Amino acid sequence: MPKKSVKGRGSSTEEASPCKQSRVVSSDAPSPLCFQSPQSLFESLIQPVGTEQFFVEYWEKKPLLLQRSDPAVASYYQSLFQLADLRSLCSQGLQFYRDVNIVRCVNGKKKVLNKEGLVKNAALTTNLSRNKASIQFHQPQRFQDELWRIQEKLESYFGALVGSNIYITPEKSQGLPAHYDDVEVFILQLEGEKRWRLYNPTVPLAAEYSVEPEENIGSPTHDIILKTGDLLYFPRGTIHQAETPAGVCHSTHLTLSTYQRMSWGDVLSDALPSMLFDRSRTEVGLREGVPRRLLLADSSDVKTNRRLAAILRTLAEDLEAGRQEVTSSHMKKDFITNRLPPPCLQQLPAGGAPALEDTVCLRFKDHMMVTVESSQQSTEEATEQFVFVFHSLKNSRENHMMGDIGDEEEEWHSSKGLRFPLSHLPALRQLQQEERLPVRQLHLAADQDKLSLTLALWSESLLHVL
Known part of the structure; x- marks a missing residue:
């Protein structure tokens, strides 16, 4: 963009020209912005x-x-x-x-x-x-x-x-x-x-x-x-x-x-620990001990560097081939936890409670996220995974970007998240991908599970019954 010249700059003395007065305008001025999407x-x-x-x-x-x-x-x-x-x-x-x-x-x-x-x-x-x-x-x-x-x-x-x-x-x-x-x-x-x-x-x-x-x-x-x-x-x-x-x-x-803290480095810092943790449960090589006195050495030797590079190379190859997912869950939760709630949010769930013969659709897709995580109560020997649905509909507009929202993980899970069995993940993905979907077509074996899933989403104002 070319450099802009400045003309008519005022002098540094107090004998300046009279102040320009701003026009008084109505607060309901027509918007040149399109809020459709x-x-x-x-x-x-x-x-x-x-x-x-x-x-x-x-x-x-x-x-x-x-x-x-x-x-x-x-x-x-x-x-x-x-x-x-x-x-x-x-x-x-x-x-x-x-x-x-x-x-x-x-x-x-x-x-x-x-x-x-x-x-x-x-x-x-x-x-x-x-x-x-x-x-x-x-x-x-x-x-x-x-x-x-x-x-x-x-x-x-x-x-x-x-x-x-x-x-x-x-x-x-x-x-x-x-x-x-x-x-x-x-x-x-x-x-x-x-x-x-x-x-x-x-x-x-x-x-x-x-x-x-x-x-x-x-x-x-x-x-x-x-x-x-x-x-x-x-x-x-x-x-x-x-x-x-x-x-x-x-x-x-x-x-x-x-776009604060939205760099590739931020994503890698968030995603790599969980990716390595998951792979360590299935790859014996990642659970083998490091060379003796590695932590006392001033720097790692060539053999150690090659071993680490091989691990990272395998991870990169699996990412490129689609065999490994990138899950930056902390960044996603931080965004969902702290973003503005939708201005058009109704206090009551939309429409009547869903039934098997109804057709439904998700509301506020941009305000929700679906993750698969281990239960906090599960032990290391018997880790059980669940599907969590987090959303920002209960966020406080008054605290937006003010640093007042607590980050207690357990408290946030209970107040802004729904937990489902892992078997519900395909049905949730269906709802995310489809514009409208009959309840009976949800990928769940039991009708009761279809009803309980849609009712839970509806009660959080995340589901609309058409």
């Missing part, structure tokens, strides 16, 4: 760029700027969140640090101006006008229904968590110093204008945690002015900074971030 939502978000072009040319490669001239799009973006919305939310007990950060970039360093306790309107006003500080509001989808709808669809589209933050920055001010993050970032400009400067990535595909780069970061590769309704994407690892130019009272933008 996760695919259609993302397509409408990045239009006119197609999804195939986006993932071939931009995803994890380079920034993409989409400038919109349609007033309807600008009005919709404004309706997603404004400073007035944050002021209204102060009555709901917002807290510093947990919900709101007050930050300012001073001499290239981040300065946090938070106080303890609840966030008051007066504090927002003081920090914006007098301290020229930025307001960072964490995870607004907890309060704004339209952002909930957007992020829930994006989580289904990417198969990964999608977080968000609101940044409100006053005129001629910058909230954060130049830095890079470990997520893929989509910027939506909601109010006013903001100047973005992007630099070359510190390393291809940033490491696990965001770290402020060295002061000497070179010249920007992109110098961009975002206006209300514009969208900017840049890959993780891209050094960036943003400021509100002169003549703009304040600027509000929304960051949508995704």
Whole structure:
């Protein structure tokens, strides 16, 4: 993407032009986004760029700027969140640090101006006008229904968590110093204008945690002015900074971030331990002892390296031939446990209770996962496997991406999972693959098993009786 020039930049003196005022818009502005499916939502978000072009040319490669001239799009973006919305939310007990950060970039360093306790309107006003500080509001989808709808669809589209933050920055001010993050970032400009400067990535595909780069970061590769309704994407690892130019009272933008800890290394770290454990039960060679004093040696010898390489090579060959499955169960559970619940979820099961003569279909397929695991009560000598169905329908929207959800495995199993005998796996796969299926055609021998399976799914609002 060519470098963008900047014209009409305000001077550094206080004699600036009058502030541009944001239009007051209705919260029910018509949406230019299509919520029919996760695919259609993302397509409408990045239009006119197609999804195939986006993932071939931009995803994890380079920034993409989409400038919109349609007033309807600008009005919709404004309706997603404004400073007035944050002021209204102060009555709901917002807290510093947990919900709101007050930050300012001073001499290239981040300065946090938070106080303890609840966030008051007066504090927002003081920090914006007098301290020229930025307001960072964490995870607004907890309060704004339209952002909930957007992020829930994006989580289904990417198969990964999608977080968000609101940044409100006053005129001629910058909230954060130049830095890079470990997520893929989509910027939506909601109010006013903001100047973005992007630099070359510190390393291809940033490491696990965001770290402020060295002061000497070179010249920007992109110098961009975002206006209300514009969208900017840049890959993780891209050094960036943003400021509100002169003549703009304040600027509000929304960051949508995704694909944190979603690398090949993360998948291998999750999948390899369980794969090796399963194979060790059937392959004697993996249960043979390692060479004597291996742990006391400074490094392994050539013979040991060859033995390990042979084991990994056999595993790789079985993976390629389809004789070994990759089961990244921890990553899947983490996603299902922490993602947003569907906005359209009804509190009661859909339709009447299923009967043998009924035809049924799964609801919220993107919100459930089926795994085969050993029972926690089983002993090592007699391991019994069960089928577990986990889902996110009972997840808390209020805690989304806030780190408040407990990770006690046993508690989560009991509250958000269903357990079935291993014999039920073919029937569950049927339901996952078919759009509609007669209960009698389920791959289970007994009619009672067919009824108990469908009733359990129906009672969790995962099954619809047609």
